Amino acid sequence: MSEFDELQAVIRRHAAGRQAEQRACEAFLNALYHALRTASGPGLPLNNVTLEFTADPDLRLRPAPAGSVHAAWLRLGLCEVLVRVRRLDGAFVGEYGAGGTFRLDSTTEDDLLVLARTLLRDVTAAYGGDAAPPSHLN
Incomplete structure (x- = not known):
């Protein structure tokens, strides 16, 4: 098996785990968005909060390996x-x-809610x- 074929096999073999991790992180970001909308208390929603998933600016591989960071802009x-x-x-x-x-x-x-x-x-x-x-520049 060539090194290229080995890379493809590893990516395929771990696809389910990577996808599950991505779904969990995106669900977390979505839950944080909803927490921000209700952070002012019951009956006082923040109506001008939006969520936009984005590629992590530090990500250097696609698909993202397991343990990678997932990102979103919260307006x-x-x-x-x-x-x-x-x-x-x-x-x-x-x-x-x-x-x-x-x-x-x-x-x-x-x-x-505490995090929000x-x-x-x-x-x-x-x-x-x-x-x-x-302490650092982006």
């Missing part, structure tokens, strides 16, 4: 926040904005000048 009214997430040891680990990070071992509604409110506070601080400048 929050006048700004957009890139959220990147991947599965690590059963948890969702990710980053958002200029330096926000998270790790969620469970994705209950309350866990997602933290994200909103961090983005507000970044635009309000209360946040430290990012």
